[in-house]
Amino acid sequence: MPELEKAEIDRLFHALGDPTRRAILDLLSRGPISVTRLAEPLAVTLTAVGQHLQILEECELVHTEKVGRVRTCRIEPAGFTRLEKWIKEHRSHWELSLDRLGEFLAEEDENANG
Amino acid sequence: MPELEKAEIDRLFHALGDPTRRAILDLLSRGPISVTRLAEPLAVTLTAVGQHLQILEECELVHTEKVGRVRTCRIEPAGFTRLEKWIKEHRSHWELSLDRLGEFLAEEDENANG
DNA sequence: GAAATACTGAAGTATCTGCTTGACAATCCC
């Protein structure tokens, strides 16, 4: 995997690792909403929400746009797509690894009984 | 989502958010291996690897078993499956949210032209 | 233009993370 892509995956997992940020994504899945309204049900300040939004934007999980004094936030699919791609690529590796586990156990068995 | 499950997802994303831990998973995808051999290509001490392994075990991404003085590590599919499940569940939400974005934009358009 | 609204930025803080070192325990090999 290219170094750059690795860093993106890094940020992506890091972003999704925080419960408040996942809560923000859940709220946004109900539709576009302003920062203030986003902050209301979350037990943190407006500033904190702004900081989370910046992180979510950097890994393309959220898109925001400011019109007048209101910043409207919505889900951005790009980050999510990237995550799915990572998983798809790794699932095959992991499945291979389970095959190798089979070989490993068979070998152990052979050594034990041989 | 149940509170307990949420905490599991929390640990899962947190675990995958660290590049060293993802490197460990990549090494393990080549097949089962001991802690010492796992630590060799990683630029950290044996102790650090042990700490990472504990985290990876807690979210069921890795299984380890100690026989004699050697702890053998391998991929455990459970955590990976849980991650795929989370994504599958959330993809539909996110797709709905993109539909709502369409509605949102249509509404805006209506307000602008009405 | 004044007051209210919706954010933004800087600075500070408590806690968490990843990592190290050094001492220790268990096991294997001779």
Add this chain to the structure above:
DNA sequence: GGGATTGTCAAGCAGATACTTCAGTATTTC
């Protein structure tokens, strides 16, 4: 038994993280 190998535990530390407050800016509303 003695020495090497393999891993574990406890403590400590530098840096990152999530969060706060407070002051400021831009925009809307009256």
